Amino acid sequence: xxxxxxxxxxxxxxxxxxxxxxxxxxxxxxxxxxxxxxxxxxxxxxxxxxxxxxxxxxxxxxxxxxxxxxxxxxxxxxxxxxxxxxxxxxxxxxxxxxxxxxxxxxxxxxxxxxxxxxxxxxxxxxxxxxxxxxxxxxxxxxxxxxxxxxxxxxxxxxxxxxxxxxxxxxxxxxxxxxxxxxxxxxxxxxxxxxxxxxxxxxxxxxxxxxxxxxxxxxxxxxxxxxxxxxxxxxxxxxxxxxxxxxxxxxxxxxxxxxxxxxxxxxxxxxxxxxxxxxxxxxxxxxxxxxxxxxxxxxxxxxxxxxxxxxxxxxxxxxxxxxxxxxxxxxxxxx
Numbered sequence: 001x002x003x004x005x006x007x008x009x010x011x012x013x014x015x016x017x018x019x020x021x022x023x024x025x026x027x028x029x030x031x032x033x034x035x036x037x038x039x040x041x042x043x044x045x046x047x048x049x050x051x052x053x054x055x056x057x058x059x060x061x062x063x064x065x066x067x068x069x070x071x072x073x074x075x076x077x078x079x080x081x082x083x084x085x086x087x088x089x090x091x092x093x094x095x096x097x098x099x100x101x102x103x104x105x106x107x108x109x110x111x112x113x114x115x116x117x118x119x120x121x122x123x124x125x126x127x128x129x130x131x132x133x134x135x136x137x138x139x140x141x142x143x144x145x146x147x148x149x150x151x152x153x154x155x156x157x158x159x160x161x162x163x164x165x166x167x168x169x170x171x172x173x174x175x176x177x178x179x180x181x182x183x184x185x186x187x188x189x190x191x192x193x194x195x196x197x198x199x200x201x202x203x204x205x206x207x208x209x210x211x212x213x214x215x216x217x218x219x220x221x222x223x224x225x226x227x228x229x230x231x232x233x234x235x236x237x238x239x240x241x242x243x244x245x246x247x248x249x250x251x252x253x254x255x256x257x258x259x260x261x262x263x264x265x266x267x268x269x270x271x272x273x274x275x276x277x278x279x280x281x282x283x284x285x286x287x288x289x290x291x292x293x294x295x296x297x298x299x300x301x302x303x304x305x306x307x308x309x310x311x312x313x314x315x316x317x318x319x320x321x322x323x324x325x326x327x328x329x330x331x332x333x334x
Contacts, residue, residue, distance in 0.1 A: 002062040005088070005189070006035050009069055011058035012087035015051055016187050017201045021070055021087045022080075031071045063190050065090045065162050078102075079208050081234045086187035086205060092162050093183040097155050100132040101277035103270065104210035104231065106203075106224040107141025107217040112249055115141055115217035118241055120148030122214055125267050125322065127153035130284050131274045134210045136202060137184075141216045141224070143173055152181025155209060159202045160194030162186050200226050207231035212273055214239045214264060218252025225252050228261070237273060239264040266334055267322055286313045290323060293332035 012021055021034075024045045028037050042052055067090045068075045076098050079085040103126045105119055119141045123133040127150040135142040137156035146154050156177055160166075162184055166174070174184060187205060188198060203226045207213055213231035215238075218224040232238050238261040243250030257263045264270060275287055282305055289302035300310040314331055317323040323331050 002064055003066065005061045005063050005067055007058035007060045008035055008055050009067075009088050010061050010189050011051075011054040013187055013189060014058075014192070015054065016086040016088075017084050017204070019047070019051065020084050022085070025071050031069060061189055063090065065092050065190055066095070067091070076209065079205065082204055082208050083233075085208075088187065089205075090162050090186050090188075090190060091183060092185075093178045094152060094181045095183060097132050097153070097183040098209070100130070100153065101274055102132045102134045102155065102210035103274070104134045104206050104213040104227065104236075105141070105145035106135055106206065106213065106215055106227045108219055108222050108224065108249055108252075109138050109140035109142075110219075110249075111140040111144070111217045112247070114243065115241075115249060116144040119144040119216045122216070122241075122264075122267065122270070123148030123154070124150055125271060126274065127151060128283060128316065129271050129274045129287070131277075134206050136199075136206055137170065137173060137177075139169065143169075145216075146173060146177055146182070149182070152177070154182040156182065156184050157202050157205045157209070158184060158186040158188075158194070159199040160186065161188045161190040161192040163190040164188075164193045199223060203227040204230045207236055208234060210236060211277060212237040212239060212270060214241065214270065215253050215256055215261070216241045217243060217249035219248050220251050222252050225256075228252075228256055238262065239270060268333055271322065282309055283313050283316075286310060286317070287333075290331065290333050293326060293330045295330050299331065 025031060025034050027045045028034050067088055069088045070085055105123055107115060123145040126133050133145050133149040133154040135145045137158055146156060203223060207227050207230040213228055213236055215224050215228050228238055240253035240256040240261040241264050285303040289299045296310055300307045324334050325331055
């Protein structure tokens with residue numbers, strides 16, 4: 001079923017990084033007033049002549065995807081931390097992912113085998129801990145992070161509209177993501193193509209949807225560094241994965257670490273950040289129980305879980321190197 005999107009929202013979405021629409025809505029009296037306000041009232045809000053022309057002349061569009069606009073009750077609150085939150089977002093897939101605590105995993109398109117492996121490892125651990133992996137659906141680190149997530153716990157923020165043409169590789173990733181229960185998100189109208197300007201714009205959305213941002217590999221001019229800067233600007237926690245000091249892909253993370261980013265040489269601080277935010281899943285309860293070492297039976301009692309369920313979760317945490325087994329058969333966080 002197609003959904004009619006008023007032209008003023010379409011125009012505003014294309015100007016999303018140039019002005020904050022919230023003061024305009026406040027002055028006019030809300031979203032409905034914004035759609036019906038005459039030109040003189042729009043002009044009184046301080047909009048530029050170019051923006052006014054776009055708002056007055058952009059036609060309505062029929063969208064096959066659900067959309068949400070700033071000022072609506074179902075608009076993601078995390079995006080309101082941005083200086084210029086997107087006026088409109090379009091969604092395809094499982095919108096419940098927006099209510100789950102996110103971790104952005106970003107990095108270079110031209111990454112190494114080490115970078116791909118680490119991004120998958122981080123994404124798998126985050127999703128198993130009840131978090132959702134947020135990235136940009138580009139090749140390299142982004143794609144590895146999406147593929148590494150479990151049970152569709154991932155959000156891909158696109159640099160073009162949801163219906164815009166894409167490479168066969170990109171289409172395959174998006175199809176797999178949707179089939180597994182993930183979410184695609186864009187701030188651009190469905191058929192708008194990506195451009196060199198829209199990719200940096202989408203990075204701020206990746207940063208905002210996450211509680212923390214992890215930079216795995218990034219060259220000197222990587223777009224992942226833009227995401228990192230935007231994450232810090234809005235108060236998100238920044239992590240960087242260390243790599244060989246003579247590797248071009250390690251330049252970005254090593255500089256971030258030198259500038260104050262947390263060096264992610266173990267997943268413990270990242271998963272600890274998620275512990276208080278995730279739903280009350282068995283794995284989350286077991287991680288809380290592991291704040292002090294204990295045997296399987298002790299941990300089962302602390303977490304309020306069955307012993308078989310506890311053993312199954314402990315095996316998974318051992319395989320992902322999040323815990324270690326002590327000589328006396330107790331378990332402890334690494």
